[in-house]
Amino acid sequence: MSRQRIPLITELPLVIWLVLVWGALWQDFGPGTLVFGAIIAYAVVNFFYLPPVELTGRFNVLWVVPFLGRFLVKLVTASLQVFWLAVSKGPTLRNAVVAVQLRSHSDFLVTATGHAISLIPGSLVLEVDRSTSTLYLHCLNIASAEDADAVRRDVRATEAWLIRIMGSGQDLAALRRERAEQ
Amino acid sequence: MVNDVVVSVLLISGALLSLAAAVGLVRFPDLLSRMHAATKPQVLGLLLLLLALAVEFESWVLVPLLVLCWVFQLLTSPVSAHMVGRAGYRTRHLRRDLLTLDELDDVVARAAVDHGPGAHRQRNGGHAGQEADGVP
Amino acid sequence: MIVAYVAGGILSLAATLALYRAVRGPSILDRVLALDVVLAIIGAALVLNMIVNRHLDNLILLVTVSVIGFIGSVTVARFVTDRK
Numbered sequence A: 001m002s003r004q005r006i007p008l009i010t011e012l013p014l015v016i017w018l019v020l021v022w023g024a025l026w027q028d029f030g031p032g033t034l035v036f037g038a039i040i041a042y043a044v045v046n047f048f049y050l051p052p053v054e055l056t057g058r059f060n061v062l063w064v065v066p067f068l069g070r071f072l073v074k075l076v077t078a079s080l081q082v083f084w085l086a087v088s089k090g091p092t093l094r095n096a097v098v099a100v101q102l103r104s105h106s107d108f109l110v111t112a113t114g115h116a117i118s119l120i121p122g123s124l125v126l127e128v129d130r131s132t133s134t135l136y137l138h139c140l141n142i143a144s145a146e147d148a149d150a151v152r153r154d155v156r157a158t159e160a161w162l163i164r165i166m167g168s169g170q171d172l173a174a175l176r177r178e179r180a181e182q
Numbered sequence B: 001m002v003n004d005v006v007v008s009v010l011l012i013s014g015a016l017l018s019l020a021a022a023v024g025l026v027r028f029p030d031l032l033s034r035m036h037a038a039t040k041p042q043v044l045g046l047l048l049l050l051l052a053l054a055v056e057f058e059s060w061v062l063v064p065l066l067v068l069c070w071v072f073q074l075l076t077s078p079v080s081a082h083m084v085g086r087a088g089y090r091t092r093h094l095r096r097d098l099l100t101l102d103e104l105d106d107v108v109a110r111a112a113v114d115h116g117p118g119a120h121r122q123r124n125g126g127h128a129g130q131e132a133d134g135v136p
Numbered sequence C: 001m002i003v004a005y006v007a008g009g010i011l012s013l014a015a016t017l018a019l020y021r022a023v024r025g026p027s028i029l030d031r032v033l034a035l036d037v038v039l040a041i042i043g044a045a046l047v048l049n050m051i052v053n054r055h056l057d058n059l060i061l062l063v064t065v066s067v068i069g070f071i072g073s074v075t076v077a078r079f080v081t082d083r084k
Helices: A008-026 A031-047 A061-088 A107-119 A145-166 A169-181 B002-027 B031-039 B041-057 B062-090 B103-114 B128-133 C002-024 C028-053 C059-083
Strands: A095-101 A123-129 A134-139 B099-102
Touching: A008 A031, A008 B062, A061 A107, A061 A145, A061 B002, A061 B031, A061 B041, A095 A145, A095 B103, A107 A123, A107 A134, A107 A145, A107 B062, A123 B031, A123 B062, A123 B103, A134 A145, A134 B031, A134 B103, A145 A169, A145 B099, B002 B031, B002 B041, B002 C002, B002 C028, B031 B041, B031 B062, B031 C028, B041 B062, B041 C028, B062 C028, B062 C059, B099 B103, C002 C028, C028 C059
Parallel strands: A095 B099
Antiparallel strands: A095 A134, A123 A134
């Protein structure tokens, strides 16, 4: 089994995350725990080999806070909405499978968007087409084409947020051009 | 005293969200709509319960582990929902009469035609993503 | 603390409903989904127990329960896809 060496810099976010998990599990962030955690994390990353995640190299912290706020608001309203649908509509519910074409072609960004969409109740990623970066979503309570359009707009808005936070420069430029045209 | 009230409210609403999941599980008509009800109110419900824990104990040592617990759920629940949903769609565990629109079905049908008459339709069902990966 | 009884009652009602779906569930995926919910309710009950009895012994258990739920449902979903 031939493995190509991955440079340490692409592994670094994963190692840092593993060290933080280690510290949180021990409920102790002293230097001894962190150093030992770093050794274990390095060993884990090297022994249990995974394909490297290609980050885009950009991360804008300024956009993260409003994104998290929007996410939490959506999470609360949509959870209540699903509860209400379960009580009021129940078996008479109408659903739809909607295809949404995303702008970005980065695997990482498509995954992040799908993840954020799946966490908000009312939509669920069924299938991903990597070649065209299209998400196929199963959505609750879609009665008409307008509802489906609303879902598409919503998903693309979420993607725009994520591009602003950690999209590549190329995607960001595409987003700016699109905004300028409108 | 304020703490007690906050903890009570958080506990009750967290428990109510669990109830929401269970009610959805019983009342919704097919597998995929049940998935919506089952997987996602839990995320908010767990957040509320962990917040109740943090408020009750008022200790900062606790916070990293609580955050870890929630982030773990944030990372895992969409993945398992996607896996179950995909398996459900492929094995036809959904009621087509309840769908107002199915854009994946067209793609599946086209993929079946591209693979010639010998290709079994159900086998190709929803493989659009994997074919792009070059996985047979 | 009356809140504990109310929350416990809600949780047991939820667990009963979820178990009903696990027993009735037409397909194995329905059952897995229902058992996943039961596991999440067990997690909620663990938190409730910690708050009522004022201890923190269940925290690691809480992480473990969510990991078990994840691994369980992914495994079953994989199995269902491969068999068909």
